Amino acid sequence: MERESATTYEPKRNSEIRVFESFDDISTDLAEYISQISEISVKERGYFAIALSGAPLVSFLWKLCEAPYNKTLDWSKWYIFWTDERAVAKNHAESNYKLTKEGFLAKVPILNGHVYSINDNATVEDAATDYEFVIRQLVKVRTIGVSESNDCPKFDLILLDMGSDGHVASLFPNHPALELKDDWVTYITDSPQPPPERITFTLPVINSASNIAIVATGDDKVKAVHLAVSDGTEGPDAPALLPARMIHPTDGKLVWFLDKAAAASLEANNGDASYDEHAEYRL
Known part of the structure; x- marks a missing residue:
């Protein structure tokens, strides 16, 4: 995969950090990244199961709606899920489903029956239970893979955006939901x-x-x-449980897509090396 506008760091085992000059550069590389994983998954498993996060992330998917991807990807094999969802109606302005449908799903030929949103007529507790049940059924028939390490669903790709507080999906710093081990899907009310x-x-x-x-x-x-992404002790200001720091793929690969503003501390840490948009640094 060519990343002409990205600086690449490799901070930890099975993880990579890519730093880009612009939003457009991120969108371009993200589209190619998703395309390659889709093609590999369809070839190896016959399906591509992808879980998306909220609205900020959807704005980076527009390149997939254009050539060549809108014509070359096997959209009929795509299965769409959400890593998290707000307990609101599907037509509500804060619904991740609504924002994803308007910004992405309506522009590509993914089958309606392959899009799995939550039951917005149920209580948030029941919606979480129902969503986990749906995923468990799809794991049984291997539409979604299964982890050999812990029997959890093994999505081909999970796309997350990170908040300024370090939250991912709807897992927030120091929240009890971070400690759940057996549930696949949970709910929060706070x-x-x-x-x-x-x-x-x-x-x-x-x-x-x-x-x-x-x-x-x-x-x-x-x-x-x-x-x-840093190693070692972060000091007293760091949250005890920072969700983004707790993302460690069991048997997979983690890639960070950052712009230069978000990656400023990484640039500072590599101040002894000249910045080169084609260079690779190790932290």
Whole structure:
């Protein structure tokens, strides 16, 4: 895969950090990244099971709606899920389903029957239970793979965006949901960001994916990026449980997609090396 506009870092085993000059560069590389995983998954398993995060991430998927991807990808083999969802109606302005449908799904030929949104008529607790049941049924028939390490679903790709507080999906710093081990999908009623009621994948499910991508842009993400990827002790200001730092693929690969603003602390840490958009650095 060519990444002419990206600087690449390799901070930890099975993880990679790509730093880009612009949003357009991120979108271009992300489209190629998703395309390659899709093609490999369809060839090897016959399906491509992808779980998406919220609205900020959808804005980076527009390249997939254009040539060549809109014609070359085997969209009939795509299965769409959400890593998290707000407990609101599907036509609500804060619905991840609505935002994804308008920004992506309506522009590509993914089969309606392959799009799995939550039951927005149920309570948030029941919606989480129902969503986990649906995933378990699809794991049984191997539409979604299964992890050999822990029997969790093994999504081909989980796409996440990271908040300035270091949250991913609807897993927030120091929240009890971070400690769940057996549930695949859980619910929260006390999100620090509105709306308060949400369903979310748990860490074991996210970490069981074959591929995980985290997108973070903007200078408000600098501290969270630093805390998430740095080795050693971060100091007293770091949250005890920072969700983004807890993303460690069990048997997969993690790739960070950052703009230069979000990656500013990484640039500072490599201040002894000249910045080269074609270079590779190791942290």
